[in-house]
Amino acid sequence: xxxxxxxxxxxxxxxxxxxxxxxxxxxxxxxxxxxxxxxxxxxxxxxxxxxxxxxxxxxxxxxxxxxxxxxxxxxxxxxxxxxxxxxxxxxxxxxxxxxxxxxxxxxxxxxxxxxxxxxxxxxxxxxxxxxxxxxxxxxxxxxxxxxx
Ligand code: DQA
Numbered sequence: 001x002x003x004x005x006x007x008x009x010x011x012x013x014x015x016x017x018x019x020x021x022x023x024x025x026x027x028x029x030x031x032x033x034x035x036x037x038x039x040x041x042x043x044x045x046x047x048x049x050x051x052x053x054x055x056x057x058x059x060x061x062x063x064x065x066x067x068x069x070x071x072x073x074x075x076x077x078x079x080x081x082x083x084x085x086x087x088x089x090x091x092x093x094x095x096x097x098x099x100x101x102x103x104x105x106x107x108x109x110x111x112x113x114x115x116x117x118x119x120x121x122x123x124x125x126x127x128x129x130x131x132x133x134x135x136x137x138x139x140x141x142x143x144x145x146x147x148x
Contacts, residue, residue: 004048005034012049041135094141096119
């Protein structure tokens with residue numbers, strides 16, 4: 001089973017960017033934690049980060065025939081990118097939306113996610129664990145592990 005992890009704009013600056021909101025760990029630390037979890041789950045993951053909306057659309061398209069599922073933190077694009085929303089919808093791969101911070105407890109412009117309706121679900125506010133839980137959720141979904 002292959003899962004694509006996508007990190008959107010500004011997530012390359014983790015560790016430096018607003019550490020009181022996003023923490024002091026770096027993107028490499030997030031990916032290292034995900035690779036460890038992927039090994040435990042016995043799945044393959046690849047991770048990409050991009051600051052460009054079009055590039056993220058391309059990564060989603062390229063995932064179509066290569067991957068089984070997507071975990072995406074679209075960063076600020078979450079709140080307004082209809083092209084990312086449409087790409088997720090177009091590729092018909094199951095997708096989990098994740099956020100480090102709790103977007104619902106922050107500024108009102110962050111409360112809305114335009115990608116939420118085309119994702120299986122959203123995990124928000126658990127720092128690095130949001131990604132880990134997102135990975136577990138997509139793997140359980142693909143393995144059809146029943147949920148209570
Ligand atoms: C974020 C939340 C977004 O509102 C913000 O623009 C980000 C990061 C998060 O992971 O908490 O870049 O997606």
